Amino acid sequence: MRVEVWSDVVCPWCYIGKRRLERALEGFEHAGDVEVEWRSFQLDPSHPKGVRQPVYKALAEKMGGSTAQIRAMTDRVKALAAEEGLEYDFEHSISVNTFDAHRLTHLAKAHGLGAETHERLMRAQLIEGETLDDVDTLVRLAAEVGVPADEARRVLEGDDYTRDVEEDIREARMLGANGVPFFVLDRAYGVSGAQPVEMFLSALRTAYEHEDTPAR
Amino acid sequence: MSAPASQEAPRPEVPAAETSPETSDGARPLTRPVSHAPGLVVLGAGDAEACSDGTCW
Numbered sequence: 001m002r003v004e005v006w007s008d009v010v011c012p013w014c015y016i017g018k019r020r021l022e023r024a025l026e027g028f029e030h031a032g033d034v035e036v037e038w039r040s041f042q043l044d045p046s047h048p049k050g051v052r053q054p055v056y057k058a059l060a061e062k063m064g065g066s067t068a069q070i071r072a073m074t075d076r077v078k079a080l081a082a083e084e085g086l087e088y089d090f091e092h093s094i095s096v097n098t099f100d101a102h103r104l105t106h107l108a109k110a111h112g113l114g115a116e117t118h119e120r121l122m123r124a125q126l127i128e129g130e131t132l133d134d135v136d137t138l139v140r141l142a143a144e145v146g147v148p149a150d151e152a153r154r155v156l157e158g159d160d161y162t163r164d165v166e167e168d169i170r171e172a173r174m175l176g177a178n179g180v181p182f183f184v185l186d187r188a189y190g191v192s193g194a195q196p197v198e199m200f201l202s203a204l205r206t207a208y209e210h211e212d213t214p215a216r
Numbered sequence: 217m218s219a220p221a222s223q224e225a226p227r228p229e230v231p232a233a234e235t236s237p238e239t240s241d242g243a244r245p246l247t248r249p250v251s252h253a254p255g256l257v258v259l260g261a262g263d264a265e266a267c268s269d270g271t272c273w
Binding site: 011017188191 | 261
């Protein structure tokens, strides 16, 4: 069974959803038959490349209100992330354009390291306050999970995998994903958002049960 | 496995969205009407947390 997940590395609900899916898989009796593939999605493709802004400041400008109000607004997601063992640090998170991070993830995918790289980049963005449009930072993070540093740098300094990222995003739109995380099981079932663990488990069982049923 | 999503109706054995079986807590509907994912049966409550249009809060 194939589970595709559209996600962005700056998306706090995506990391929570990832953990909940992983917990569901731990309880799924056929987990060994499941292949999870992470697909690219940009929450804010209009974010200008090269522009870096503290997350709270960026949110305050975008949504209006003070940074104090924005902090209060993020309390709930921080609390729910903590329940999944994720200690988000929005104080030090930097808003960037994530397109290059996704291109890097596609290189990693070519090395069989897509999932590891997506996990590493999410942690770097949401917990560690790394700057995910910085080439040196991205090369270092990718190398930590086994992506050859020279290849990562070559990709990031060029435009390789641009079409792959664009195709992922186009496909998400085609499937009707208005937000992320967006989970698609065997191209038959969709799960939108960071649903509860029991919901993911139920979806996995439903998809598995109907796996051999051809779509009309 | 990787065929494009069909624009047609979901698999016949799949319960209709309106049947809304519930999860173990008995509170959240397992399925909801397919409103934004052509070719997919969308499972889960519609109020789950997600980021959309660049906003997560």
